[in-house]
Amino acid sequence: MNPGLTQRQLDAYLKEHNYPFLIPVTGAGPDCSLMGNALERGYGITPYADHFGAVMGLEAVLPNGEIYRSMLKRLGWEKPWIRLLNGVWGPYVDGLFSQSNFGIVNK
Numbered sequence: 001m002n003p004g005l006t007q008r009q010l011d012a013y014l015k016e017h018n019y020p021f022l023i024p025v026t027g028a029g030p031d032c033s034l035m036g037n038a039l040e041r042g043y044g045i046t047p048y049a050d051h052f053g054a055v056m057g058l059e060a061v062l063p064n065g066e067i068y069r070s071m072l073k074r075l076g077w078e079k080p081w082i083r084l085l086n087g088v089w090g091p092y093v094d095g096l097f098s099q100s101n102f103g104i105v106n107k
Helices: 007-016 032-037
Strands: 060-061 067-069
Touching: none
Parallel strands: none
Antiparallel strands: 060 067
16 A cells, blocks of 8 residues: 555545445545554544554564565565464564554555
């Protein structure tokens, strides 16, 4: 997902391509960044009300310039369809990038 993708842009794309998906509506308005809303632990009226809880993986640039990738991305699963949390593959580190300044999330 593009870091600046807004609810309005996603809605237009889904309508243009006739996809029957539900947009993760927030109270922030149609020009809010979907990624920003998730990283700030926003919520909405969707099956996954906790938007960060629905994040399947992320990529971030760390202060030293290294790239952090979620565990499944490092294993080559670019489009994971399951969400694995603590204890399955080791520590769950993705949560450190929510409401923090540990890195710049770019995907």
